Amino acid sequence: MITRYTFGNPVETYAVPQKPEACGKLLPFFERSEDGLTYSMKLNKDEIVYGLGEQIRGINKRGWTYTSFCADNPHHEEGTHSLYGAHNFLVFDREKPFGVFFDHPGEMTFDIGYSDLDTIKITARYPDTDIYIIDGETPYGIVRAFRKLIGQSYIPPLFGFGFQQSRWGYRCKEDVDRVLEAYSAYGLPLDSVCLDIDYMEDYKDFTVNSGRFPDFEDYVASLKKENIHLIPIIDAGVKIEEGYDVYEEGRENGYFCKKQDGSDFVAGVWPGRTHFPDFLNPDVRKWFGEKYYRLTEAGIEGFWNDMNEPAMFYSDEGLEKAKQQIQAVFSKEIDIEGFFALGGLMNSISNSPADYASFYHEFDGIRARHDTVHNLFGYNMTKAAAEAFAAKYPDRRLLLYSRASYIGAHRYGGIWTGDNMSWWSHLLLNIKMMPSLNMCGFLYSGADLGGFGADTSGDLLLRWLQFGIFTPLMRDHSAIGTLLQEPYRFGNIDAFRRTLQLRYRLMGYIYSEFMKAALEDECLFRPLAFDYPEDTFAKRVEDQLMFGESLMLAPVYEQNARGRYVYLPEDMLFVKFISLEEAENERFVEYLEDGTPYIAKPMPAGHHYIDVALDETHLFVRPGKLLPLLRPANTTAELDFTAPEVIAYPHGQKELAYRYYTDDGVTKDYTEASHFKNIVFTVK
Ligand code: MIG
Numbered sequence: 001m002i003t004r005y006t007f008g009n010p011v012e013t014y015a016v017p018q019k020p021e022a023c024g025k026l027l028p029f030f031e032r033s034e035d036g037l038t039y040s041m042k043l044n045k046d047e048i049v050y051g052l053g054e055q056i057r058g059i060n061k062r063g064w065t066y067t068s069f070c071a072d073n074p075h076h077e078e079g080t081h082s083l084y085g086a087h088n089f090l091v092f093d094r095e096k097p098f099g100v101f102f103d104h105p106g107e108m109t110f111d112i113g114y115s116d117l118d119t120i121k122i123t124a125r126y127p128d129t130d131i132y133i134i135d136g137e138t139p140y141g142i143v144r145a146f147r148k149l150i151g152q153s154y155i156p157p158l159f160g161f162g163f164q165q166s167r168w169g170y171r172c173k174e175d176v177d178r179v180l181e182a183y184s185a186y187g188l189p190l191d192s193v194c195l196d197i198d199y200m201e202d203y204k205d206f207t208v209n210s211g212r213f214p215d216f217e218d219y220v221a222s223l224k225k226e227n228i229h230l231i232p233i234i235d236a237g238v239k240i241e242e243g244y245d246v247y248e249e250g251r252e253n254g255y256f257c258k259k260q261d262g263s264d265f266v267a268g269v270w271p272g273r274t275h276f277p278d279f280l281n282p283d284v285r286k287w288f289g290e291k292y293y294r295l296t297e298a299g300i301e302g303f304w305n306d307m308n309e310p311a312m313f314y315s316d317e318g319l320e321k322a323k324q325q326i327q328a329v330f331s332k333e334i335d336i337e338g339f340f341a342l343g344g345l346m347n348s349i350s351n352s353p354a355d356y357a358s359f360y361h362e363f364d365g366i367r368a369r370h371d372t373v374h375n376l377f378g379y380n381m382t383k384a385a386a387e388a389f390a391a392k393y394p395d396r397r398l399l400l401y402s403r404a405s406y407i408g409a410h411r412y413g414g415i416w417t418g419d420n421m422s423w424w425s426h427l428l429l430n431i432k433m434m435p436s437l438n439m440c441g442f443l444y445s446g447a448d449l450g451g452f453g454a455d456t457s458g459d460l461l462l463r464w465l466q467f468g469i470f471t472p473l474m475r476d477h478s479a480i481g482t483l484l485q486e487p488y489r490f491g492n493i494d495a496f497r498r499t500l501q502l503r504y505r506l507m508g509y510i511y512s513e514f515m516k517a518a519l520e521d522e523c524l525f526r527p528l529a530f531d532y533p534e535d536t537f538a539k540r541v542e543d544q545l546m547f548g549e550s551l552m553l554a555p556v557y558e559q560n561a562r563g564r565y566v567y568l569p570e571d572m573l574f575v576k577f578i579s580l581e582e583a584e585n586e587r588f589v590e591y592l593e594d595g596t597p598y599i600a601k602p603m604p605a606g607h608h609y610i611d612v613a614l615d616e617t618h619l620f621v622r623p624g625k626l627l628p629l630l631r632p633a634n635t636t637a638e639l640d641f642t643a644p645e646v647i648a649y650p651h652g653q654k655e656l657a658y659r660y661y662t663d664d665g666v667t668k669d670y671t672e673a674s675h676f677k678n679i680v681f682t683v684k
Helices: 139-150 173-186 216-225 245-252 282-291 316-330 336-348 370-392 424-439 458-468 493-505 507-519
Strands: 002-007 038-042 048-051 064-068 089-093 098-103 108-112 119-124 129-135 192-195 229-235 267-269 272-275 302-306 359-363 366-369 399-402 414-416 545-547 551-553 563-568 572-577 589-591 597-603 606-611 617-621 625-629 645-649 655-661 676-682
Touching: 002 139, 048 139, 048 424, 089 139, 098 139, 129 139, 139 424, 173 192, 173 493, 216 229, 245 272, 245 282, 282 370, 302 370, 316 336, 359 370, 366 370, 370 399, 424 458, 424 545, 458 493, 493 507, 493 617, 507 625, 507 655, 572 645, 597 645, 617 625, 617 645, 625 655, 625 676, 645 676
Parallel strands: 192 229, 229 302, 302 399, 399 414
Antiparallel strands: 002 129, 038 119, 048 089, 064 108, 089 098, 098 129, 108 119, 267 272, 359 366, 545 551, 551 617, 563 606, 572 597, 572 617, 589 597, 625 645, 655 676
């Protein structure tokens, strides 16, 4: 059961498409302060708290203070409070479990047993809020009810499940061609190459630098013949430049966010001085969304939306203030205090609270100061693109993922998890974050594999790709100035090839499970606790995940590890894909139809140590379940989805069945009955 409680006069966020009538009763569970700004509740000693989507730390969110305020924050570290998303949904696993969603677009903090071990204290910036309480039998039941409430998750085209190669630093056609040549020379599968900001003309949205990409349209078409897609980036800020039509139109029509005095707000971002389109306004969304047509008409079928928290390096006012303070420091002899002040000054003006409180949005007949609705900005940029796609291409899926998000954005696009680092700890963070993202509706998501900032290493990239095989968005992306990070840079090509090929082999399963999760409000990634609620040990496992109906994952995420400890809540089939050389030394080897060796070893429930060398990828098949496998191909377009072979773990059953989903990967008639096929496996 879901009950809505309304306090004050909340802004319509459209997070919940069909809002249940608000009830007048007192909010249960929580004690609400008189000013309506804080909500507190006692936590039981062993109570697990799930949720918050894109956040740092574990699956169980206890023991830290989290802030929902979409932030351009490359420090995905223990001491951080906010990342790029604001996902105010929590589930309390207690005797009578319940979930809560705070539909509040301003800043919120969740002190979950941090200041006081046994208390959760939630603080909202403003008293106006919609609160949904979701009762249910189990935490997973509550998550599913919540997912139903917030509406169906975004479904990308099939090519969006193919591998994507990206780097901030691919500047021109030659750079892209070199990547594609290497992929083809090394026999590595690939569906897409992402274009970062350098493809544009002076970082102007919806332009293509014709010097670097001559005959762009022809180029896109020629790549499409090879089933390769280019995925350009779009930034939130519009460059201020006389004669640039997006700027001119936006200014003339009053489409940009304005300051108190009515002038257009100016923020310094990559293009220099920019204006922010007021994405909360439907007219602005329509206008901006239609600009994407310039690229779709050139053959582009996918985009990533960046800097839409919105991120800003400085405002005119912030810059001016910093300048004065710097001058003040230099006006006398620099002392130690002055020295440190100088260092901090420029950093402190980026993404500053004062700037977020200095511009306004106009929509639905209201005028809202930005900071009060901050978390809706990136969400509505994504919505702008998605609404425009739906208007022009009603039957076609386009690929779209965003950096900033709010619950509701999950209906319009996916997300990538922003600027992580090439650290082993961030591989683990990626693993732990996936189920929380799924709980909040974000199914099409993934991290920058190999890590964005800092230099990666071959072993980190390989281990990360082995987990990335399972994330719907599978993309290798890295920052300018860091070590080149394409999979062919580190030797060991055979291992990288087998890893990427496994993604394509598993595509029938990944796609089926993704579609079922989207259509039936399931989580693709689940904590073990959701599937084994009675198992007190499984409840505490944070580095293994259930993936779809047949699999459990237990990734290796430590450097130089040659395996790991794993807990099996029930008997499972350990499956490990190995090299041909290794196959000669192994006892339990089996072969796929194309001769690919793998180990399939039944293991009893309980604790085990499994051996997994650096070039091996493993997974666990649940009892009575099937894993369909395809012949690998170089692109998703070339995959043959008909008649997959299967790895089965009968576990005493005579007949096993798997609900297999296929479609054309492009159109939107998902519910067509013919898409579902039962794969039946009979034990001989
Ligand atoms: O301030 O476009 O998260 O993926 O490569 C950095 C350059 C801006 C941040 C994105 C990242 C992208 C980068 N962008």
